[in-house]
Amino acid sequence: MKKVITGDHAVAIGAKLCRVEVVPAFPITPQTLIIEHIADFVSDGDLDAKFLTMESEHSVMSAAAGASAAGARVFTATSSQGLAFMHEMLYATAPLRLPVVMANASRTLGGPPGIWCEYNDSMGARDSGWLQLYVEDNQEALDMVIQSFRIAEDKRVLLPVMPCLDGFVLTHTVEPVDIPEQEEVDSFLLPYEPDIILDPKRPAMIGTFMPSEYIMELRRQTAGAFESAKEVIRQINSEFAQKFGRDYGGLIDTYMMEDAHTALITMGTVTSTSREVVDELRRKGEKVGLIKLRFFRPFPSNELKKAVSHISALGVFDRSISYHGGGPVYNEVRSALYGMTMPVINHLAGIGGRDVTKEQIMKMFELTQKAGKGEKVNDISWHNTRGETN
Amino acid sequence: MITIKELSDDNLFTAGHTACPGCGVAMSIRNAIRVLGKDTVVYVPASCAVVFGTTFPYGAWKVPFFHTAFENTGACLSGMQAAFEKKGKKVTVVGFAGDGGTYDIGLQSMSGAAERNDDVLYICLDNEAYMNTGIQRSGGTPFGAWTTTTPVGNVVQGNRRFKKNLGDIVAAHEIPYYATLSIGQPLDFIRKVEKAKNMRGFRFLHMFTPCIPGWKMDPAKTVEVTKRAVQSGMWTLYEIENGDKRITYKPGKMKSVKDYLMMQGRFRHMSEEDIKKLQMWVCKKWNLHYKEKGAPDVCEILPPVEHHAVTEEHREMHGP
Numbered sequence: 054m055k056k057v058i059t060g061d062h063a064v065a066i067g068a069k070l071c072r073v074e075v076v077p078a079f080p081i082t083p084q085t086l087i088i089e090h091i092a093d094f095v096s097d098g099d100l101d102a103k104f105l106t107m108e109s110e111h112s113v114m115s116a117a118a119g120a121s122a123a124g125a126r127v128f129t130a131t132s133s134q135g136l137a138f139m140h141e142m143l144y145a146t147a148p149l150r151l152p153v154v155m156a157n158a159s160r161t162l163g164g165p166p167g168i169w170c171e172y173n174d175s176m177g178a179r180d181s182g183w184l185q186l187y188v189e190d191n192q193e194a195l196d197m198v199i200q201s202f203r204i205a206e207d208k209r210v211l212l213p214v215m216p217c218l219d220g221f222v223l224t225h226t227v228e229p230v231d232i233p234e235q236e237e238v239d240s241f242l243l244p245y246e247p248d249i250i251l252d253p254k255r256p257a258m259i260g261t262f263m264p265s266e267y268i269m270e271l272r273r274q275t276a277g278a279f280e281s282a283k284e285v286i287r288q289i290n291s292e293f294a295q296k297f298g299r300d301y302g303g304l305i306d307t308y309m310m311e312d313a314h315t316a317l318i319t320m321g322t323v324t325s326t327s328r329e330v331v332d333e334l335r336r337k338g339e340k341v342g343l344i345k346l347r348f349f350r351p352f353p354s355n356e357l358k359k360a361v362s363h364i365s366a367l368g369v370f371d372r373s374i375s376y377h378g379g380g381p382v383y384n385e386v387r388s389a390l391y392g393m394t395m396p397v398i399n400h401l402a403g404i405g406g407r408d409v410t411k412e413q414i415m416k417m418f419e420l421t422q423k424a425g426k427g428e429k430v431n432d433i434s435w436h437n438t439r440g441e442t443n
Numbered sequence: 444m445i446t447i448k449e450l451s452d453d454n455l456f457t458a459g460h461t462a463c464p465g466c467g468v469a470m471s472i473r474n475a476i477r478v479l480g481k482d483t484v485v486y487v488p489a490s491c492a493v494v495f496g497t498t499f500p501y502g503a504w505k506v507p508f509f510h511t512a513f514e515n516t517g518a519c520l521s522g523m524q525a526a527f528e529k530k531g532k533k534v535t536v537v538g539f540a541g542d543g544g545t546y547d548i549g550l551q552s553m554s555g556a557a558e559r560n561d562d563v564l565y566i567c568l569d570n571e572a573y574m575n576t577g578i579q580r581s582g583g584t585p586f587g588a589w590t591t592t593t594p595v596g597n598v599v600q601g602n603r604r605f606k607k608n609l610g611d612i613v614a615a616h617e618i619p620y621y622a623t624l625s626i627g628q629p630l631d632f633i634r635k636v637e638k639a640k641n642m643r644g645f646r647f648l649h650m651f652t653p654c655i656p657g658w659k660m661d662p663a664k665t666v667e668v669t670k671r672a673v674q675s676g677m678w679t680l681y682e683i684e685n686g687d688k689r690i691t692y693k694p695g696k697m698k699s700v701k702d703y704l705m706m707q708g709r710f711r712h713m714s715e716e717d718i719k720k721l722q723m724w725v726c727k728k729w730n731l732h733y734k735e736k737g738a739p740d741v742c743e744i745l746p747p748v749e750h751h752a753v754t755e756e757h758r759e760m761h762g763p
Contacts, residue, residue, distance in 0.1 A: 075525045077518075103525035108555030112518030115552065118511050119486065119522030125529055127522075145511035251507035251523065253482045253534055260510035261497040 054232050060223030063191040063230050064130065064156045064216075065090030067198030069100045070238040071154075073128040074245075077105040077116035079135060082168045083224040084158035087130040110135035114142030114155075121151035122259050124250035126202065129153070132220065133160035133174040140178065146213050147182025148275050149260055152205035152245070153213040154198065159187075159321065159372075160220040161405045169406020170220040172320070173373035176349075176381045182275055184214040184282060185350040187320040191228040194218045196299055199238055203289045206245050209281040219322045221406065233297055241296055279351045286348060304353035306345040307360050309335060313342025315422045316361060317368040318386060320346050323402075323409045327370075330414040341418055346382065354389035361390065366425025367397045368417050374401060379433045396424035402436040413437050445637050447629060450477050453505075460503035462495040465662030467652030467669070468568045469495065470626050472539055475566060475648070478636040481506060483535045484527070486520055488544040489513035491575040492568070514548040516540040517556030520563040528562070535564060535640055542569040542583030546607050557616035560644045567609070567647070570654035578657045582607040585677070586721045587704075587713045590657075595712045605724050610649060614683045619644040622682035622691070625651045627669030631680055631691050638682075651678045659708025668706055674698040676729040693733055697742065700725050 058066070065087050068076070076095075078088035094100035103120075107113045113129050121127045131139065136157055146153055161171035175185060184204065188194045194216065201214040218224060249257050263271065287303040294300035309331050310316060319327045324345045334341045344360055346353070361367055367390070371380020383399035390397060400417040403409040413436045424430040455476045462469035468491060476483065484507045487493050493510050496503040511519060516538040524536045545553055545567040556563060572590045573579040579592040586605045589595050593602040614621050620642050622635040632650075639646040651669055655662045672678040673694055680692040700722045704710035713721070726742035734740065 074529045075522065077522060077525075103529050105521055105525055106559070107518060107521070108551060108558070112515060112521075112552050112555055115511065115515035115518035116522030116525070119509065119519035120526040121522075122509050123484070123523045123526035123530075125526035127526075141512055142515070149511070251484045251509055252532075253484065253507060256505055256507045258497055258502045258504055258508040261499045261502060261508070262493050262510075263499050267499050 057227045060191045060194045060218045061086035063195035067195040068128040071202045074125040075103045075120035075127045077107045077113045079113045081132045081135040083220040084130045084132040110139040114139035117153045126245040127153045130156040132158040133162045136174045143181035150211040154201045157217045158220045158224045186348045187217045189324045191230045207285045222322045304348045305356045308343040310342035314340040316342040318344045319370045366421045368421035372403045399433040455505040457503045460496045463655045465655045465665040471650045486538045488516045488540050490541045515552045517552035521556045521561045537564045539566050543573045543581040546582035557645045565647045567649050568652045570652045574654045574657045587717045589709045613647045620646040623649045625669045627666050671703045675700045675703040676725045679732045
């Protein structure tokens with residue numbers, strides 16, 4: 054059934070279709086619509102879940118960890134300052150292998166305060182042990198909530214997953230979304246049946262004090278689960294595509310890359326605009342292509358290497374700055390492509406929610422093409438930004 | 444009602460943990476869990492109890508145990524309870540948090556769970572300072588006490604604030620049950636734990652738990668110190684059930700606070716003036732708890748508390 058709904062509504066419906074059992078919640082713009090919709094579902098009897106109105110995001114993730122350790126399927130959502138406030142608990146959830154799914158409405162993390170889209174909230178959580186993915190539209194937002202639970206609860210993974218959707222651009226914008234039938238989702242996502250939980254019949258201690266003689270093995274296991282997650286993500290993507298008819302490509306998605314000379318890596322909604330730019334440039338005979346980075350954690354190094362093996366220059370879009378030069382995506386990509394000789398340049402745009410227009414993306418391609426021809430181009434460009442660097 | 448004889452010998456918090464000899468926290472946990480029984484799930488925030496009871500690969504708990512962080516006992520309990528309720532499992536969800544984890548860093552989380560009246564049992568093990576990190580002042584530290592962050596210096600000696608009135612804060616949430624406990628009064632202790640176990644909604648047990656190194660006291664005197672605390676009025680035993688407050692143990696004759704203080708190195712530096720100040724605070728508390736309607740203020744050690752005593756203290760703390 055198709056419905057015209059916001060991204061937040063799509064996420065909430067996704068959670069409902071997953072029959073989530075416990076939802077601790079706290080409001081924050083632009084995520085709030087998600088928990089409001091879930092509160093409606095629970096109040097109307099459309100979702101049989103415990104909806105907990107917590108007193109902060111730190112408590113949201115604490116309750117989520119407690120409920121997950123007690124064996125429930127747990128969903129919540131947050132954004133920006135809220136994600137920062139629960140930062141400590143992100144680190145508690147992942148190594149304890151609690152497969153919580155939490156949507157993050159991407160928003161600038163102040164100061165200065167703002168409420169619009171930027172990735173500096175979730176990028177700060179990139180080493181917390183959560184899987185992270187970025188969606189392009191409302192359909193993908195709904196579909197990825199469903200896939201996130203499959204990935205998180207897979208015994209080869211057992212890690213929390215954070216689907217991120219662009220604040221306002223998706224959260225508060227309506228688009229037609231094909232809503233899967235409950236039976237279809239039920240056959241795709243079975244009930245959560247963990248092996249070790251807090252159960253008086255089989256007492257276990259979860260979160261014990263861990264001396265140095267043991268903790269490295271635990272970290273290594275968690276790192277191993279991240280590696281396993283790559284194959285699980287690919288498998289679940291294929292299975293989802295077969296069942297629901299929507300193939301998102303797995304860890305990355307590519308567009309016009311087969312014969313491309315120059316490519317741009319994007320995340321989130323900027324991908325849609327970039328695809329149009331690729332079409333326009335292609336009509337002019339320019340061999341450009343696009344890589345949509347879907348998962349930032351685990352980072353798809355091998356996929357990227359393969360996708361760019363034949364091109365002459367690569368541009369990387371970043372929607373946040375890592376203050377040692379360039380954005381976090383840029384640095385990850387450079388690291389993944391170490392040893393390859395082509396120029397890789399960084400395009401910072403859309404920070405704090407500033408619009409990213411077709412003209413800016415044209416410019417990104419133009420600069421990247423120049424770099425590919427050996428012309429001197431800055432490694433890092435701030436697009437549509439007033440003033441000088443310093 | 445369960446009696447001491449009927450209490451299970453099946454230790455659910457076993458021997459072999461690494462708490463200090465005489466630890467009030469370990470004694471309180473062990474006895475509380477004996478009353479609570481097997482169908483209990485425990486959350487412990489960052490504290491000595493995590494270190495001495497769960498250092499991997501050893502563990503003293505025979506009931507399910509969970510730990511994540513310091514400031515989130517209330518919230519973790521709420522989440523656990525929600526999951527058990529959803530799954531239709533009948534378990535007592537219990538948190539054992541310290542005074543730092545309750546009076547200070549965990550106050551918000553505790554308040555949230557209390558305000559929602561979530562069906563959990565919150566136990567505060569109050570040893571009156573951050574003991575796990577090596578004896579730093581908390582909101583539960585009494586007036587005059589030495590801690591490493593309220594040292595005995597040439598200008599300032601010990602903690603200058605009086606112990607925070609946590610009981611009133613918790614009770615203001617209008618929860619079904621709040622009670623204070625002491626292992627020095629085991630019958631009262633067991634009765635309150637059992638009562639809390641059998642009630643529904645947010646229940647709070649506030650346990651007075653001496654810390655041997657933190658209080659600089661004789662490890663053989665844990666029980667005696669708690670008894671002396673009650674006899675002097677430094678710790679009062681009462682319960683608030685659905686808004687009705689009831690004193691559960693009234694000492695016959697008020698003993699001087701000085702007797703209590705001198706048992707512990709953390710108070711031994713206190714000047715006569717400071718002891719008098721503390722005694723006045725205790726008298727005020729004593730009158731508040733024990734004075735019968737119409738009776739005059741009773742304090743057998745010192746004259747009745749004068750109102751300006753508090754004002755003077757206030758002026759000293761906040762300036763003229």
